[in-house]
Amino acid sequence: VRMGDETVDVATKAGWELDEIDLIIPHQANIRILEATAKRLKLRSEQVYINVDRFGNTSGATIPLALDEVNRAGKLKAGDILLLGAFGGGFTWAAAMVRW
Numbered sequence: 788v789r790m791g792d793e794t795v796d797v798a799t800k801a802g803w804e805l806d807e808i809d810l811i812i813p814h815q816a817n818i819r820i821l822e823a824t825a826k827r828l829k830l831r832s833e834q835v836y837i838n839v840d841r842f843g844n845t846s847g848a849t850i851p852l853a854l855d856e857v858n859r860a861g862k863l864k865a866g867d868i869l870l871l872g873a874f875g876g877g878f879t880w881a882a883a884m885v886r887w
Contacts, residue, residue, distance in 0.1 A: 797882035814873040815839035
């Protein structure tokens with residue numbers, strides 16, 4: 788629930804609706820969390836990047852690895868709106884909106 792709430796919070800504070808976001812690159816801790824969050828927020832499958840199924844939980848390297856992967860694959864274009872979101876032990880979390 789927390790990941791979904793924080794995703795909505797950062798997008799709202801940045802002035803974006805969820806359907807305007809081209810790609811969400813979340814912390815890849817657990818595929819069940821990612822799928823449940825995407826379903827709860829009614830996100831399109833192509834909006835949420837997932838690589839935990841191939842690499843497992845890569846901890847603090849999750850977002851940089853995923854961002855590099857989508858960039859090298861040519862999936863990002865100038866002007867894309869990205870939401871990068873991570874969480875850690877306890878109640879720590881961080882998120883950022885980026886225009887590519």
